Amino acid sequence: MILERGHRLLPTASALAGVSAFPPFHFLIPSFVALVPLAVWVADQNDLGEGSVPLRVFRGGVWFGVLYFGLLLYWMPLALAAFTWWAVPAYLTTIMVLALGAGCFTWALHRLTHFGRVPLWLALPLTWTALEWARAHVPGGLAFPWLGLGTSLTGYPELVGSAELVGARGITLWIALLNGLIAEAVWAARAGAGSRILARWATAFVLVLAVPAGWGSWRARTLPVRAVGQVAVVQPNIAAQFRLDGVTSNDSTEVALIRLSPERDGLPSGFAEPDEPSPDLVVWPEVTFFGPIESDDSLQERVLALAERWSAPVVFGGIGETVTEDGDTIPMNSAFLTGRDGHFTDFKYNKHRIVPLVEGAPFSSGAWLEG
Secondary structure, three states: OOOOHHHOHHHHHHHHHHHHOOOOOOOOOHHHHOOHHHHHHHHHOOOOOOOOHHHHHHHHHHHHHHHHHHHHOOHHHHHHOOOOOOHHHHHHHHHHHHHHHHHHHHHHHHHHHHOOOOOHHHHHHHHHHHHHHHHHHOOOOOOOHHHOHHHHHOOOOOOOOOHHHHHHHHHHHHHHHHHHHHHHHHHHHHOOOOHHHHHHHHHHHHHHHHHHHHHHHHHHHHOOOOOOOOEEEOOOOOOHHHHOOHHHHHHHHHHHHHHHOOOOOOOOOOOOOOOOOOOOEEEOOOOOEEEEOOOOHHHHHHHHHHHHOOOOOEEEEEEEEEEOOOOOEEEEEEEEEEOOOOOEEEEEEEOOOOOEOOOEOOOOOOOOOOO
């Protein structure tokens, strides 16, 4: 499975460029060129007397995937280390599964371009978008929907305004198409193509870039924006060593929320100025309190006492419960809402796309992990 040294450079360049398109870097240009080195490398793979070409292409994709997903998901072992010694093995297993998917992508790209005679500019967006679709829909819970190529431009919302028409997957297809057009231009330049042919590829790139981006920019300028209310986002920031103990975590969270919320008499307590209006909605974090809040009356009273301090609806995360077809009750990562009247509303939302290993075990029923 080890890729020969001479074949690592371009897949490595693609992986590093792709990582730089996401936070904390969030650079603009890499989204449009990250797949180019990898695509050109795949297009170069013919019978060079170095073993099976399909296997070499597959290994190149796996190498790319290990670097790409390994760097993007660096936080997983850090987040899990405080909870279990399985953090590193689980992280490595996840990366290898995702990397095998990337290997299937490069293999399919090679098959389409070399045997199916599909042009590179078209085969690249088709295969990459298919990879993202498969990762999102194949059972197993390893979707990581925020790592799609289309979401790499979330820092530039004016460019991706067309997402309201085509969704994140459509933006992925668009970005991969632009990568494919650049890859075709590079391939043509290396083959000694004349300036006229290169100008055609450049023109195609500009048009494909300009139309959706221009529409998004126009949409952003003309979209009516109006204030609908004031939202207060409150983050207690409880240390990991306290989060491991549900009782200690809940006690610490309660103290933090009291310090961050207004007092009953209207005087501030570390959050707002006396003359500031009360918010129209208060948002507490995901899993604010541990415990089965729907069946724990004392926990409900605790939450309502804290929410009442705001005199506003409060949306917060907690451990909900759902009943399976077999009658079993399983915990879920849920969101709840309290009303201005100091009671729980009927609103409840169970998180559908859970974070693999952090919130749920891949290839399991999808329930939120306990403990």
